[in-house]
Amino acid sequence: MPYPWQKKQWRQVATAIERQRLAHAILLAGAEGTGIDQFAIELAQYLLCEAPVQPDSGCGQCRSCILFRAGNHPDIRMVNPEKPGMQIKVDAIRELIEYFHLSVQYGKHKITIIAPAEGMNRHSADGLLKTLEEPPPLSLLILVSYQPAKLPVTIRSRCQKIIFNRINRQASFDWLNGRLGDSGRTAALLEFAGGAPLKALELSETDVLQQRQDVMKDLRVLRTSKSNPVDTAKKWQEFDMAEVLLWLIFIFSNMAKIRYSSGNESIDKETGHLSAGLDLPQVISCYDLALKNYHLLTGTTNLNRQSLLEEIIIHWQCLKGSSLPASLNKYD
Amino acid sequence: MNFIITKKNLLPALQDVVGVVERRPSLPILSNLLLNLSPEGIRLAATDMEVELVTTIAGEFEQAGDITLPARKLFDICRALPDEADLSFSIESGRAAIVSGKSRFTLATLPAQEFPQIELLDVDAKFTIQQGVFKSLLGKTAFAMAQQDVRYYLNGLLLEAQQDKLRAVATDGHRLAMCDVDVALSVDEIKQLIVPRKGVLELTRLLQDSETEVHVQMSRNHIRVDLGKLVFTSKLIDGKFPDYTRVVPEQGETPVLVKQSALRQGLSRASILSNDKYRGVRISLEKDKLRALVHNQEQEEAEEEIDVEYTGDAMEVGFNVSYLLDAVSIIQTEALMITISTPKSGCLLLPDDGTDCRYVVMPLLL
Numbered sequence: 223m224p225y226p227w228q229k230k231q232w233r234q235v236a237t238a239i240e241r242q243r244l245a246h247a248i249l250l251a252g253a254e255g256t257g258i259d260q261f262a263i264e265l266a267q268y269l270l271c272e273a274p275v276q277p278d279s280g281c282g283q284c285r286s287c288i289l290f291r292a293g294n295h296p297d298i299r300m301v302n303p304e305k306p307g308m309q310i311k312v313d314a315i316r317e318l319i320e321y322f323h324l325s326v327q328y329g330k331h332k333i334t335i336i337a338p339a340e341g342m343n344r345h346s347a348d349g350l351l352k353t354l355e356e357p358p359p360l361s362l363l364i365l366v367s368y369q370p371a372k373l374p375v376t377i378r379s380r381c382q383k384i385i386f387n388r389i390n391r392q393a394s395f396d397w398l399n400g401r402l403g404d405s406g407r408t409a410a411l412l413e414f415a416g417g418a419p420l421k422a423l424e425l426s427e428t429d430v431l432q433q434r435q436d437v438m439k440d441l442r443v444l445r446t447s448k449s450n451p452v453d454t455a456k457k458w459q460e461f462d463m464a465e466v467l468l469w470l471i472f473i474f475s476n477m478a479k480i481r482y483s484s485g486n487e488s489i490d491k492e493t494g495h496l497s498a499g500l501d502l503p504q505v506i507s508c509y510d511l512a513l514k515n516y517h518l519l520t521g522t523t524n525l526n527r528q529s530l531l532e533e534i535i536i537h538w539q540c541l542k543g544s545s546l547p548a549s550l551n552k553y554d
Numbered sequence: 555m556n557f558i559i560t561k562k563n564l565l566p567a568l569q570d571v572v573g574v575v576e577r578r579p580s581l582p583i584l585s586n587l588l589l590n591l592s593p594e595g596i597r598l599a600a601t602d603m604e605v606e607l608v609t610t611i612a613g614e615f616e617q618a619g620d621i622t623l624p625a626r627k628l629f630d631i632c633r634a635l636p637d638e639a640d641l642s643f644s645i646e647s648g649r650a651a652i653v654s655g656k657s658r659f660t661l662a663t664l665p666a667q668e669f670p671q672i673e674l675l676d677v678d679a680k681f682t683i684q685q686g687v688f689k690s691l692l693g694k695t696a697f698a699m700a701q702q703d704v705r706y707y708l709n710g711l712l713l714e715a716q717q718d719k720l721r722a723v724a725t726d727g728h729r730l731a732m733c734d735v736d737v738a739l740s741v742d743e744i745k746q747l748i749v750p751r752k753g754v755l756e757l758t759r760l761l762q763d764s765e766t767e768v769h770v771q772m773s774r775n776h777i778r779v780d781l782g783k784l785v786f787t788s789k790l791i792d793g794k795f796p797d798y799t800r801v802v803p804e805q806g807e808t809p810v811l812v813k814q815s816a817l818r819q820g821l822s823r824a825s826i827l828s829n830d831k832y833r834g835v836r837i838s839l840e841k842d843k844l845r846a847l848v849h850n851q852e853q854e855e856a857e858e859e860i861d862v863e864y865t866g867d868a869m870e871v872g873f874n875v876s877y878l879l880d881a882v883s884i885i886q887t888e889a890l891m892i893t894i895s896t897p898k899s900g901c902l903l904l905p906d907d908g909t910d911c912r913y914v915v916m917p918l919l920l
Contacts, residue, residue, distance in 0.1 A: 285667065292668035294583045296603050323706040324604060324750060325775035325790040329675050352704070358792040 223279045224264050225257045225419075226397060227389045232278055234384060235265060245382035247354055247363040249339070251370040252386025255421025259337045261386075262364045266290075266298050266333045269362065286328060296327040301336045307464070309522050310336065312345040319353050326360050337366035340373055343522050347374045354380045369520075394419035402426055416472065433461045434469050441473070442496055444539045451539060455531035463527055467516040470534060474509035481505055504541050511537055555645040557591055557615035561635055561654075564611065568629045570784050571600040571607040574756065575625040586622035588669045591615050599671060600625055605753050606672045607760075608785040620666030621645050628652075631659055672776060672787045679715040679772045681739040685781070688768060689761035691722050694733045694911055696754050697880055700726035707793035711754045715745040715772060723798050729877040730798060730900075731884070734910035747772055748795055753788030760786055802914055803902045806893040808866035810844060811906070814890050817844075818882045820858040824848045825875040827856040834920050835875035839894070840868040848875065871897040872920030881913035 224232045231250075238244040252258040264279070267290050271280035280287045289295040301318055303310050318334060326332045336342065342350065354363065354377065365381055367373055391412075398419050399408045408422070410431065415422035425431070437458065443449050458466045477497035497505060515530045571587065579585045579602065588599040596613040599606060631652065632641065639654045645663060652659040692711065700708035703726060714721040718739055723732045749757070760781060761768070769780040778787045824835060824846045836847040842865075846858040871894055878901075882890070887905040894901045903913040 288667045289670055292583070292665070294581055294668050294670050296670040320706065320709075323792050325792045327603075327670065327672060327775070327789065329775060360792075 224261055227393045227419075228257065228261055228386065231261065231384050231386055236277055239269070244362070246357040246361060247365065247381040249365045249367060249370065249373075249378065249381035249383045250386065251367050251383060253388070253416070253418050254338075254368040255415055255418030255424070256386060256389055257420045258368075258386050259335075259366050260420075262335045262337065262366050265364065266335060266362075269331050269333060270295060270297060270328070272330075286330075297330065297332045299332075299334045301334060303338075303341045307520065308341070309343045310341040310346050311343070312349050315342065315346040315349045319349070322353055322361055323358050329360075331360050331362050332358075333362045333364065335364045335366065338369075339365035339367040339377070340369050341522075342377075344374070347377055351376055351380070389417055389419065391417065394422075398422055414472075416468070430461075430465065433465075437461075437466060437469055438473065438492060438496070441538065444535060445496070445541075451532050451535040452528075454535050455528050458531050459527055463531075464516070464520060466531070467512055467519060467534075470512040471509065471516060474505055474512055477505045478502065478509060500541060508534070508538055508541070555591070555615075555617065555619040555621065556643065557596065557613050558640055558642045559596065559611065559613040561632055561637060561639045561641060563613065564641060565632050567598055567609045567611045568625070568632055570609050570760075571598055572625050572629045573759075574600050574602050574605050574607050576602050577626075583622065583664055583668055583670070585624055585626065586664055586669065587625035587628060588620065588622050588666060588671065590620045590666070591618050593618070599669070601670065601672070603670060604750060604789050605756050606787040608787070609783055619645075621650065622664045622666055622669050623650055623661055627661060672789075674771060674773050674776055674778055674787070677771045677773045679739065679741050679745045680770060681715070681720070681737050682767045682769050683720065683735070683737045684765050685761050685768050686763045686765060687735055687737075688770075688779075689758060689763060691720070691733050691735050692754060692758045692761070694884055695722040695724045695731040696758060697884060698724040698726060698729050698731035698913075699751050699754065701751065703727070707748055707791055707795055710748040710750045710791045712746060712748050712795045712798070713772070713777070715739055715741050717741060723795070725796075725798060725801075728874065728916055729881065730801060730912075730914040731881070732798065732802065732912045732914075745772060746795060747777060748791040748793060749777055749788055750791050753777070757786055757788070760784065801900055801916075802912055803893060803895055803900055805891070805902060805904065806866070806895050808864065809891040809893045809904075810839065810866075811863040811889060811891055812844065812860060814882060814885055814888060816860050817890070818879065820860045821846055821875055821879050821882065824856045824858045825879065827854045828875050832918070833874045833876045834872055834918050835878065836870060836872050836920055837894075838868070838870040839864055839866070841865065846875075869894065869897055871901065872918040873901065873915055874918055877915045881915055885911070885913070 250258045250262055267280040267287065268274050270286045270290060272284035272286050273281045275281050286295065299318060299321055301310060301314055322332065322334065357363065370378060394417060395408060395412060398412060399405055401423060402408050411422040411425050414434065415425055440454050444454060473493060476493045480494050480497055481502040511534050515534060518525050519530055575585060584602055590597040595610045597608060597610045599608045635654050635657065641652055641654045644651050648663055650661045650663050652661065696711055699711055703709055708726055712723040714723065718736060719734055720737045720739060721732065721734045723730065757779060766782065771778040776787055776789060778785065825848065827850050828835060828848045829850045838845045838847065842862060844860045844862045849855040881903050885903065885905045887907045889906045891904045891906055892901060897917060900914040900916045905911055
């Protein structure tokens with residue numbers, strides 16, 4: 223069953239299935255942590271189920287559903303990077319194409335889910351093109367993409383796009399609060415996960431809230447004392463690198479918001495203190511750098527992680543603020 | 555769930571099916587063997603999601619039931635037991651205990667419903683054929699299949715069911731092999747299917763050189779061959795085989811008639827000095843004479859002169875010597891006929907015993 227915030231998209235797909243007009247390749251585009259990968263799996267199970275329960279779920283009883291749940295269904299193939307964050311190599315795509323051209327086993331569909339699709343490197347994407355153009359009968363290719371802009375335009379143009387917009391704040395709050403039962407924590411986690419409920423749920427099981435506090439503290443210390451950027455970068459590397467960069471992006475964007483309009487209630491005071499004495503272009507330059515390095519990190523080339531962090535840290539440390547607030551000087 | 559099987563029954567059955575179990579399967583269930591206990595006996599099934607092998611053996615049990623067991627481990631255990639041994643299985647809470655004499659083993663199991671069995675839908679054509687005939691049909695054509703070609707439909711063997719005739723065609727775009735055999739077959743329209751390379755090789759391995767008959771069923775998505783004690787099922791390649799009839803030339807009026815052994819030996823001697831990559835050989839024809847000329851990058855040369863019967867025009871054509879040799883070696887008759895109508899069209903090789911096999915090798919520009 224799709225998540226409550228995916229009802230509209232499900233209707234779109236279900237109508238297409240009903241009219242037998244479902245495209246041979248669909249691109250699910252939306253933010254990470256909002257369950258679009260789960261949407262793809264639900265859709266696959268629904269299509270393969272022998273007696274789907276209208277409007278939106280597999281029956282869970284038939285042979286297809288049992289095989290599906292065990293991860294053994296012969297008519298579905300998942301293509302993921304070998305490790306999260308790594309590329310999807312061309313060999314994986316070749317194997318997929320070979321599988322795709324074999325006949326279907328149970329006669330309904332043969333489905334492939336590539337997630338995340340932007341994990342395909344250039345060769346993989348090129349290798350897939352031909353199959354995307356002339357798919358074998360009964361086949362369905364589901365591409366899950368968190369950053370569809372990163373996909374080659376040749377791939378994008380050959381898929382039917384299903385767009386998952388930003389989730390309504392209230393909807394994700396209700397869903398998560400129903401699970402955690404702690405509205406304060408729910409709000410903090412959601413804000414932290416950029417409004418992505420599944421990501422927030424995942425975060426609730428880790429100590430990232432604490433880690434993020436540490437990053438905030440480090441940022442403050444970096445501005446006020448001569449702490450060593452190399453050590454700080456090493457420390458941050460022990461956290462999830464991509465997460466750290468997302469936090470930084472988030473923190474800098476909040477700072478920019480404060481610079482724009484003082485008295486923004488939704489942003490915590492600490493961020494305000496941190497950015498005191500900096501002007502908007504300076505904050506924006508930090509934001510840009512963090513964003514750039516985030517893309518470099520999650521991109522298809524493997525760069526030195528330490529240097530990516532050091533660059534941001536040094537840039538931050540060397541910003542010339544007009545004056546540091548007295549309240550922070552005590553850390554000197 | 556309890557049952558007893560003798561090693562004498564179990565080992566040959568495992569030997570038959572275990573070959574299809576991959577050593578490092580993509581899913582855990584694929585390293586397991588499905589066992590169905592029913593009044594007909596104990597049915598063993600193994601699959602790699604492309605090919606499925608099923609066999610039925612006798613065993614003692616009181617209640618029907620299903621389970622899956624690790625195939626290779628069971629095979630290794632069974633093989634290592636004394637010849638007269640009985641294996642008694644008892645399955646309880648997800649573990650299978652095997653007792654034989656003073657040996658005890660406990661194996662992990664997986665639920666039988668999670669095993670992806672193939673079922674045949676809508677059989678379009680079925681016929682029976684002698685094992686030996688089927689085996690030789692595959693053997694005479696399979697060598698020309700493509701291997702990992704992007705034209706995925708060439709990575710297999712085309713089987714074509716026509717009225718009272720079964721045809722096999724394989725090509726990789728450079729050469730083609732085509733053979734017909736007569737079988738009692740009735741179809742409304744010609745039925746084509748492409749068996750993947752893996753399935754063809756596995757089936758060739760299973761078929762015996764005997765006169766016993768096998769039952770073949772063709773459906774939209776599968777081909778099933780019932781070999782009596784063993785049932786082979788393979789998925790098919792979903793695609794359209796190219797129109798091969800257009801590349802098979804008609805036999806010319808003045809074919810070259812040549813002894814198979816003389817041609818094969820001559821070509822293989824000449825091929826020693828051919829370019830490793832292009833494998834080019836220049837065939838020149840004149841009255842009653844065929845010359846094969848080969849040279850490589852180091853300017854080393856080989857020349858073979860072979861006596862033939864030929865009355866046509868003199869001409870010179872280039873070929874890949876490996877492709878020529880493949881075709882010549884697969885033709886087992888004493889003599890064969892070669893038609894080269896023009897230096898730019900394919901060369902047709904025919905055995906001279908009247909069997910319906912045709913081999914085409916496309917020319918090279920040298």
